[in-house]
Amino acid sequence: MTCMNAFDHNNCLKRYDKVEEMLRVFYDVRLKYYARRKDYLEGQLQAEADKLTNQARFIVEKCDKGLVVENKKRKVMVEELIKRGYAPDPIADWKKRASKLQGLDVLDEEAEESEDEPEPEQEKGKPVDPEKAFQQLKEVKKFNYLLGMSMWMLTKEKKDDLLKQRDQKLSELNILKAKSPPMLWREDLDAFLIKLDEVEEKERQDEASVNKKGSKALAANKKNRKSLMDIIPSENGRRVEPKISEDLIKRIQAA
Template identity: 50%
Template sequence: MGCMRRFDSVADIMKEFYKLRLTYYDKRKAYLEGMLKAESLKLSNQARFILEKCSMELVVENKKKKVMIAELKKRGYDVDPVRAWKLSQNKEEALAEQQEQEAETSQTEEEEDKEITGQYDYLLGMTMWTLTLEKKEELLRKRDEKLQELETLQAKTPSRLWDDDLNALLEEVSLSYYLLEVVSENKNTFSCL
């Protein structure tokens, strides 16, 4: 818990606020980078899966789940990157939940299979429609957009992110004032009639 502090000037308040705010923008940037990395990795894995499936390098039909999962692991496919990233963000919650589940019951082999298969659902659960040329191109485009978004974010500093947010806020405030002026002018015009 913090305690009340007395500042001698507004400049002192701003200096203190700046340090704290910059720390949170640094955390925000790290969070966004992690999320974009996970999303782009997921899209990359899906695109690679579709390309290998279409070129017949990868065959998943008429195979048992365990064999398919082993094949995906052997080929270097990641477990659901977005899901894994979200779990890593909530480590304490995930560990507590896992310990609670282990205490309640021991997993059966079938439950373990579901858990392992669930980690690759983002690949194996894709519909046949994703194998069409249009969907494949759309997925590749989305992947490229995410990678570009990630590169753009990585090129920015936390203070640049803050500056961008302030500029966006300034634009919105300016637009709001402009709209208020237009509305008030319209009221005055109609009241004269």
């Protein structure tokens, strides 16, 4: 096959003289995106593990009385968390960084929410509440994943469950880091071939089932036609006239 025209990765129409040339271009582009996909998944798993670690650590310090958040202003609580090394929501931070790497315009949801909230009415002479103003800051909302946990979260069972989930995420992360982009591609191809075999096998079974039903219906029709032939008079048959005796006629009439 020659003189093939197709759009390349720059969305420009290009002429390809060989199929191999088209596959080579596709391979390079595909491999590049698998590298980006690997970085994306690593960042996602690391962010999820960091969030679970911080939540479990927060529960431990809260239960051990090492961290006291009761009867404190939000600003003081946030400053205490930052001083102790707690990071803002790792998943939200990772999503923002991932969007920037992908070249997308990132809209800060928290900023949008703050824009929707009414501003303090200073022109009406009402004093601005510093605590309320601080609550609208993004720094507070970044720590909602810790300060927003319910009392049921502050249990040993929940802490152990969070640590178990954290270990699972870290295990997945280590496995992913040990793989190269071509390995991820081959795994997807292997999974695709397995699924393709399953679909084709199901199609063969469906086709065989239809053929089997058709064979049974054909056999039934043949059987019905054979039964019908059994009751049709034969062309070579001889008609036998029934004979009724006079004695039988008299007995029937007498009855």
